[in-house]
Amino acid sequence: MTEETAAGPEARRIEALAAPLHHAEVAPFAPAEFEQRIERARRLMTERRLDGIMVTSEPNLEYLSGFVTQFAWASPTRPWYFVVPREGEAVAIIPEIGLSNWAETSWCRRTLSWPSPTPENEGLDLLASVIKKLPRRFGYFGVELGPETRLGMAPADLLRLGEMIRPFHLADCIPVLRRLRFIKSPAEIAHIRHICGIAGDAFDDLPALLRLGDSEKEICRKFAADLLLRGADKVPYTSIGTGPGGYSSIIQGPTQRRLGEGDILLIDTGAKYAGYYCDFDRNVAIGEPPVAAKRIHDLLWRATEAGIAAAVPGKTAADVFHAQAKVLEDAGIVLGNVGRFGHGLGKVMTEFPSNKPIDRTVLEPGAVLTIEPSAMFGDGKILVHEEDLVVTESGPELLTRRAPREMPVARL
């Protein structure tokens, strides 16, 4: 091989990456968006008898404050606290390093800071002094204790704070945040639709990215790179399954297994745009798929249709599950071992509620759900479909472009 041909593909790769992209971006949230969130939060605090709440986790802190950062979530050294009282002004208690970043991105003008990292006391004195001054009507202060929460501070510090803010008692603010985030605003839905569109375009071109002999790792890297170039900000999740005639896990990989003729491939992606996720998947057959897989694919497509149709105001998450399960059970198919057939979607890739029999959450306009039926077949294989939608007054509205009824076939 001459030096020229060796350098050729790399130079073309760089050239292709460098080409100007100039993406259309979704309009950032208007100030009124945050005013409404805070107003709703305060009403819910009153209902739940909380004098204020504090959030430290990525989705909840972003949701209430508008603060945009990668740093705070990639680096767990420094905690970032945002306090919203039931009455009075919200306050950010944040590391000094973040003051200019905060000022540029958050609507909240009141900030206190300390020269973090200071492991012996990461802003706790400041934080406690703010909380202790809040008007005390109920005596309870809400922090992130409940399900599906990933606390943004050391748990020991949260316990210490509980002692420091007496006579306030700690209570759980997750019911407030769940209720708030369950109903998405039109601006939030526009964000989710945008990232769904980007991922849909990438899925359409996925067959063109595949080469026989690619490892699953390589396929995921190419696919994630394509998502970024199309305008995704981050691609936290790209799971992949490949195997002859079907795959055996939908949350696994990527591994070093190499793509072969006769494989069926699944990619499920959680890509992110301006703090909002898509979460859906697509199947691709490498050459004509076996009859068994085609039949399951068609049943899952129909189960998805049924799930979409059931996602209307007044129905429950359980109803959405049962609508999907019935299509599969009527055909004598074993349901997938995922534990549910879809879930909430928004600032987190999977959020409340769960489409499963025990979840009686009543759907309302503005709820964003994934519809995600899965089925077992053959020798321990599983097949899965997934679409994203928003519940509206006039019925379900897809945020993803519907997958084709027949499994796409890549001829490599």
Place this chain on the structure above:
Amino acid sequence: MTEETAAGPEARRIEALAAPLHHAEVAPFAPAEFEQRIERARRLMTERRLDGIMVTSEPNLEYLSGFVTQFAWASPTRPWYFVVPREGEAVAIIPEIGLSNWAETSWCRRTLSWPSPTPENEGLDLLASVIKKLPRRFGYFGVELGPETRLGMAPADLLRLGEMIRPFHLADCIPVLRRLRFIKSPAEIAHIRHICGIAGDAFDDLPALLRLGDSEKEICRKFAADLLLRGADKVPYTSIGTGPGGYSSIIQGPTQRRLGEGDILLIDTGAKYAGYYCDFDRNVAIGEPPVAAKRIHDLLWRATEAGIAAAVPGKTAADVFHAQAKVLEDAGIVLGNVGRFGHGLGKVMTEFPSNKPIDRTVLEPGAVLTIEPSAMFGDGKILVHEEDLVVTESGPELLTRRAPREMPVARL
């Protein structure tokens, strides 16, 4: 514009993305790696008077169990628990959906599972029954309470667990995990060196990716896509600063600001390979930089040299700070407002210790550090350098290719 020319760049982009990559991958950890980690963990438990520990956070659970997943960390719905007793067999208590993934990636063969999501009790009964059966010598069971921790379960469930495992008392296991992870094995260092090499190659080609008029968002997306195509698994962190003659924040962006002639650009990236991070940055001048910026750049380069030289066994994290600070202070420069001049690096982008005066952590062979001096100049501008190294018996060993002493200039 004809349809053909419109389609051309997109087709070339897809072709460039699709080209076979077939990356060299680092050898996965040998079983002995985990045996040694567990053995060290047990010795530390005895020292700290703990009868066992449980981990739920991404870095600690991966570190001890070898479990590889994206799912558990992108989806906070289901907790994943890993219990390592001081004596006896380790146990994973995990959602059913993860059993095959666990079996394929972890060395630990003992698993218990439940059909999560089940919000009313996410495996707590199972978990408590395992802990209660542990041999009780000290009466303390360690969970992740301490600094720089991001708990992988609902805090309320941790408190509930504390009640359920009586007569065991909860204690903090973070001192054990810090000590374990502070000293990296040769295999861990190979992982960090690999991702540093990938990012170094991407930084070398960064000027070729830049176009006048690119937004900061577009630049970060192109750069992250290039990192993926070169073999990074994830790119959780790409901060960027741009501005005429210098930038004003090093943890911010990307914004919609467009690159212009005369700008200085910084990208700082935390890219990930097989569970390990690089964390370093590079500066690029768009056209000849002003004298003030060139002078600061040279001083920071020299401060970095001094920091590298100080990273030897027996010196402290504070010593590494002072070595860097002295170069800047001797030149009458105001230190950057970052709070430290580097930190530990490994399974998390920033980890213990902090290179700052209050941190007296003594360096030992196997410690991996970033050397990261920053300086203020002009009208609120900041400039920063960063390299990654490992402390060895025979001195500091760079894991990054050293940045050039003169700021690279891109002629766009």
